[in-house]
Amino acid sequence: MTAQSGDPVLTAVEAVTPGAEAVPEQKKLALVASKGGLDEVYPILIMASTAGALGWDARVFCTFYGLDIVNAKRRKHLQVAAVGNAAAPPPFEGVPVKVPTIVGMLPGMQRVSTWFMKRWMKKSNIPDFEELFETCLESDVTFYACATTMGVMNVKQDEIIEGASCLGATAFLDFAAEADVALFV
Amino acid sequence: MTTDVQADQVLDCSGLLCPIPVVKTSKAIKTIEVGQVLHMIATDPGAPPDMEAWVRQTGHEMVAQATEDDKFLFWFRRTK
Numbered sequence: 001m002t003a004q005s006g007d008p009v010l011t012a013v014e015a016v017t018p019g020a021e022a023v024p025e026q027k028k029l030a031l032v033a034s035k036g037g038l039d040e041v042y043p044i045l046i047m048a049s050t051a052g053a054l055g056w057d058a059r060v061f062c063t064f065y066g067l068d069i070v071n072a073k074r075r076k077h078l079q080v081a082a083v084g085n086a087a088a089p090p091p092f093e094g095v096p097v098k099v100p101t102i103v104g105m106l107p108g109m110q111r112v113s114t115w116f117m118k119r120w121m122k123k124s125n126i127p128d129f130e131e132l133f134e135t136c137l138e139s140d141v142t143f144y145a146c147a148t149t150m151g152v153m154n155v156k157q158d159e160i161i162e163g164a165s166c167l168g169a170t171a172f173l174d175f176a177a178e179a180d181v182a183l184f185v
Numbered sequence: 186m187t188t189d190v191q192a193d194q195v196l197d198c199s200g201l202l203c204p205i206p207v208v209k210t211s212k213a214i215k216t217i218e219v220g221q222v223l224h225m226i227a228t229d230p231g232a233p234p235d236m237e238a239w240v241r242q243t244g245h246e247m248v249a250q251a252t253e254d255d256k257f258l259f260w261f262r263r264t265k
Contacts, residue, residue: 024244032241046203049208050208053204053207053211125205137227139211
């Protein structure tokens with residue numbers, strides 16, 4: 001005898017499968033963070049903390065310059081590039097003068113552009129990098145350190161913040177394959 | 186703007202931008218009982234679509250929504 005869709009045995013098995021309706025499956029966000037500029041890590045942390053607030057299982061794979069997000073020392077000194085950013089707005093409100101590229105090339109200008117960025121964020125009541133990162137951790141966002149990047153940049157496990165485990169692309173893709181949303185920043 | 190809905194807790198997110206209103210609302214809803222109402226106030230122009238999405242994603246109920254000058258007002262009932 002061959003099994004048919006209306007087979008009473010199959011129907012009975014489906015009916016007693018537990019958890020199908022009782023617990024809605026948690027949504028998953030897979031986020032690859034490949035940049036380490038202060039202006040570039042904000043979108044990552046905003047997306048991740050929002051997903052966490054929604055109760056999603058959000059995981060961030062920190063690779064290449066994005067590794068700085070979980071690098072204990074370097075994460076304290078994230079900066080904004082003073083040159084090469086065509087979208088950089090005029091630094092002073094009401095003064096429609098942008099910083100010429102040649103000025104941005106002067107020593108110390110990266111500190112200045114970083115200072116301006118932090119000032120804009122503060123004025124807009126947006127938490128700083130560390131606060132936003134803490135918000136992510138509070139809602140159980142997971143951060144991974146890319147194993148290959150650690151090798152290439154010679155970053156040791158003890159230089160990575162506690163809680164961020166080392167992972168390879170295969171293991172992350174294994175998670176991303178099941179994710180509802182996958183983003184690359 | 187007045188509403189008939191009685192709020193059990195008020196959360197003022199005026200002046201705060203994404204993602205903070207959503208983060209704070211998610212935290213605050215856990216501090217009230219199931220069936221109780223959280224009144225949230227925001228000025229972020231992204232708040233109305235964000236909070237509608239928040240309701241869809243979290244399963245809580247938006248009992249009422251209003252605008253008052255530059256403020257967006259929401260009333261959420263905790264459902265679980």
